[in-house]
Amino acid sequence: MGERARPVSVAGKVMAILNAFALGDVRLTLSEICRRAGLPLATGHRLVGELAAGGFLERVPDGTYRIGTRMWRIGSQAPAVTGLRELALPHMEDLYEATHDNVQLAIRRDLRVLVVxxxxxxxxxxxxxxxxxTLPLHTTGVGKVLLAHAPAEVREAVLAGELTRHAAxxxxxxxxxxRCVEQVRRSGYAVTRDEMTLGAASVGAPVRDADGEVVAALSLVARTRSADLRRLLPPLTTAARALSRDLAAHWRGRPDLFSADRNARA
Amino acid sequence: MGERARPVSVAGKVMAILNAFALGDVRLTLSEICRRAGLPLATGHRLVGELAAGGFLERVPDGTYRIGTRMWRIGSQAPAVTGLRELALPHMEDLYEATHDNVQLAIRRDLRVLVVxxxxxxxxxxxxxxxxxTLPLHTTGVGKVLLAHAPAEVREAVLAGELTRHAAxxxxxxxxxxRCVEQVRRSGYAVTRDEMTLGAASVGAPVRDADGEVVAALSLVARTRSADLRRLLPPLTTAARALSRDLAAHWRGRPDLFSADRNARA
Incomplete structure (x- = not known):
């Protein structure tokens, strides 16, 4: 994200301050916040103070700031994410119990994977x-699945962009x-080995809505050395299909409950 | 929460709009948002539009608004909640696998329980x-535990307040x-039967930090009819102690990582 265009309205400034934390940094100093948000120090100081008073930010004793619990609480009401999560959780539990590996659920946001x-x-x-x-589409099991089923313009944008090396x-x-993405579309699943994290391998499978459109991906992440990915595939695809059926049943006639704008900035 | 004092600053108005969704309502119309936030319709319309453009709110095709995925994403960076959650998750998985009941992790925020x-x-x-x-302290297993170990003034405030009936x-x-809370403090665990939801019973146990202070509570929620709560207690207290040890080891010397202000408005 880095430095941004200077926001004009106060609401824009407030969002720029909160967006400064979207990169996953736990704590930022006031001057880091202002630099990222493109704000003068005096303006930033006043707005950060107001956000801290409201519980949206928290001031740590060392003088830095972090996202506050109130922000978490309001964010946890986001239906596009939490509706999907609620439906997926029992299936993810089943998968975890069957494999004891990491179980991940993700959606695509623009050209990245968002871990739900x-x-x-x-x-x-x-x-x-x-x-x-957010993670890259090209180095993760969930990402390859979402890339394989993304609109052509998204796929071409990723293929035309820089394909960063994250692991060996x-x-x-x-x-x-x-070729890999075409293979994923044909086979119905994706595999990675040491592509995102050294020592970790993954299998990913698509989650579909009532119209058969891929709206999310489910994956198992295991040790590359010991993982028998063919063994992980049957429980994974079974869980992904069960979740797809739940999704279709639950959201039939309520498609708006699921986020329409998957090309929005995550 | 209901109607609030009219916010003065623009940042205050932005927070009031976002706070309008904190009650857990999935969707609100513009006029509902404005009423809850104490804002004139014209002001609310402009600010809601800006928040929707930034992804903090999402406009549903029927014209209502809901919390946007960007808000969820930034909120998920809140260290006070997510740090605890990350440490707790493996222990919660173990508990789920041992019992197949609901496993809950909660902290106290002011006079309520916040489900993490x-x-x-x-x-x-x-x-x-x-x-x-957020849930009441007096009707939940996690709540009774947190109430039993809360500062005296919190306990007295709850005892002096209205004790709402939520179930039989x-x-x-x-x-x-x-008397119940004193029993919880002596025994080290809390029990509820049909106190929050008819048909549901729970056992709760405290999670302590390095100083032995109770900072969270873990619980199992099972069917009242079939639950043998004495059978659930050993895995629950074992998991709560294991999490307490992890917490002490992880946060030793970094007490600020955990939210200092547990009396803050949730």
């Missing part, structure tokens, strides 16, 4: 993924990624 | 609890609640 939920146990391979974080075996060649 | 995480499976008793929701066996008598 993640379950992990004491025995799961450590992964850095956090709920609310990230696909950084557009031609290879195109 | 909830796991449930396909076989768990249906409960209405949502993540991000809610404790609505201050003297009875005082």
């Amino acid at each position: 939920e993640r379950l992990r146990g004491t025995r799961s391979v450590p992964v850095l993924t956090q709920v609310g974080q 075996r990230s696909i950084t060649d557009a031609g290879e990624l195109r | 995480e909830r796991l449930r499976g396909t076989r768990s008793v249906p409960v209405l609890t949502q993540v991000g929701q 066996r809610s404790i609505t008598d201050a003297g009875e609640l005082r």
Whole structure:
């Protein structure tokens, strides 16, 4: 995100301050907030003070600021995310119990993957993924699934963009990624090995709505060394299909409950 | 919450609009938002439009508004909640796997319980609890635990306030609640039966930080009819102690990572 255009309205300034935390940094100093938000220090100081008084930000004793619990609480009411999460959770529990690996649920937002939920146990391979974080489409199991089923213009934008290397075996060649994505569309699942995190492999499967459109992806993330991905595939695709049926039943006639604008900025 | 004092600053108005959704209503019309936020329609219209353009709110095709995914994403960075959740999740998974009942994690915010995480499976008793929701202290397993270990002034405020009946066996008598809370402090766990939801029973146990202070509560919610709460107690207290140890190890020397202000408005 980096430095932004200077916001004009006060509401724009407030959103710019809150957006400064969207990158996942736990704490920011006042001057870091102002630099990211494109605000003069005096304006930033006043608005940050108001947001802290309202519980939207919290002032840490060392003088830095972090997102406040009130912000979390209001954000947790977002139906596009929490509606999907509520339906998915029992299926994710089943998957976790069957495999004891990390279970991830993600949606696409513009050209990135947004992690909506993640379950992990004491025995799961450590992964850095956090709920609310965005990840690249081309290096993750959920991402490849969402990329394979994205509108053509999204796919071409990703293929034309920079394919960053995140781990030893990230696909950084557009031609290879195109073939991989076509394979995912044909086979109905995606596989990664050491593409996002060294030592971690994943399988991803699509979650569809009542119209058969892919609206989310479910994945299992396991140790590359010990994971038998063919063994993980049957429970994964079973859970993804069960969730798709729930989604179709629950949201039939209420398509607006699910976020319409998947190309929106995450 | 209801109608509020009219906010003066623009940042205050923006927060009032977002706070209008804190009660858990999925969708609000513009006039409902303005009424709750104490704003004239013209002001509300302009600010809601800006918030929707920024992804903080989403406009549903029927013309109502709901919390947007961007708000969820920024809120999910709140360390006071998500740090605790990340540490708790593996222990909650273990508990779910051992019992297949609802597993809840909660903290106290002022005179209410704030639900931080909830796991449930396909076989768990249906409960209405949502993540991000606040519940009464006196009718829930997590609430009784948090009440038993709250500062005296919090406890007295709850005992002096109205003890609402939420289900057949809610404790609505201050003297009875005082004896119950003393029992919870002595025994180290809390029990409810048909006090919040008819048909649901719960056991709750305290989660402590490095100083032994109770900072959260963990609970199992099961069917009143079939639940053997004495059977649920050993896995629950085991998980609560394991989480307390993790908390102490992880947050030693970083007490500021955990929210200092537990009396803040949730």
